[in-house]
Amino acid sequence: MIIQATEQEGYEKLSQELRRGVVILAALSQLQTPQYGYSLIDRLAERGFNIDQGTLYPLLRRLESQGFLDSMWNVEGSRPRRYYVINEAGRTILAQLSHDWQSLAEVMQRLLNDEGV
């Protein structure tokens, strides 16, 4: 039982590491229109990509401070919300990362097929 639990924990950690790299790509891809934190989580979940709030909110701020997103507070709704939207620099980086992702996916597919996984 203990071994099974350890294996499950190990899998979860590795799976988390695997997904960590593509979280940025997933977030940037869904910010063509302004989104606030929770709406982006919803939007990603609807498309099959689940992400923790504790991971996404700091990531949005980091992308903004790196100049790939713009943000503004909107006070018109039921409560003030901070909206994020991709900007020109973000679009450029998204295009580059998307290209990298396609190449990587193809390579990985070949590697896994060769090994019959």
Next chain:
Amino acid sequence: MDLIERYLGAVSNYLPAKQRNDILAELRSSIYDSLERNDQALDDQAAVVAALQALGEPAKVAAAYGNNRQYLISPALFPQFRSVVLLVFSIMIATQLGLALLGSLGNQRLNIINTIWGVIGNLPATFGLIVAIFWGLQQLEVDTEFEPKKPFDPRKLPAITPASEKVGRGSQLFGIAAQVILLGWLMQFQAEGGFRWFSGQGFFENPVISQYFALVVVASIVNIVVDLVVLWRGVWQTSTRIASLAASGLSIIVLFLLIQGHSAWLVNAGYPNSLIELSKLGTMIRENNMAIGMSAFYYGLTFTAFFVIVDAGYTAYKLYQERSRAQQNEVVATA
């Protein structure tokens, strides 16, 4: 509602002041969104607990907003830090035990527990002092996270240097340890208005140290920082030699002022500078005779000044050699 504010309060404890309010406002708004999305009321405690658990532990959430530099001493500096701590602690323990044994020779009374307690009691403050010095040094060296880093160029690695040009790790560490201990003593002097020894027995107030206190502390800190930078670089270069020479120059000025001050005090008090007083050192220290203390300081400082001058002379000579060699190379290259 109360639970949400308590959660935000806990997160705010770990956030940098500059961004605190903005991050908290965004988190608050997101928590309300999460509850609203699931049709849960703010007074439904189980729902609020679940929403906050989904967000994560306050410290971890706040850390995710940080810049990943949540340490006092960087991994790059840690080996030097560890060496300095070990050396300083060893010297302190050995010196204090030695002094305690010396003090007990006359009166045959040595309280082991008090002695050990006296030694251990000084270690935390010394440790804090070393941490503060390394932290200060690290602040001088850190670069900003988003500053583009230049690619590593192996051609810019320093040339292989002969063993004589490599910094002697042992002597450098010994110098740092001695300066840290001096700083520790100065802090004690500042706190108590004088020096104590033998498990708190005996008290000696030195008016000359009081007069030049700030200057001695500054010179000591400058020397520690320069020694650490030299130790960190690991190789003697023109820049490290110049820095070392400048620090020695400052030490010589301060030592000269202190020696002059002690000499003047001894002359005024009617004690000529002679070794006779030193022969009665043990007895007179126990009697708290100020003249012997001042005399011991006078000779100690003179002895130190002699070594600092010799060391500075050697550094100046090596610097001169280096410059001459560089000029010769330039002449050859031009020809």
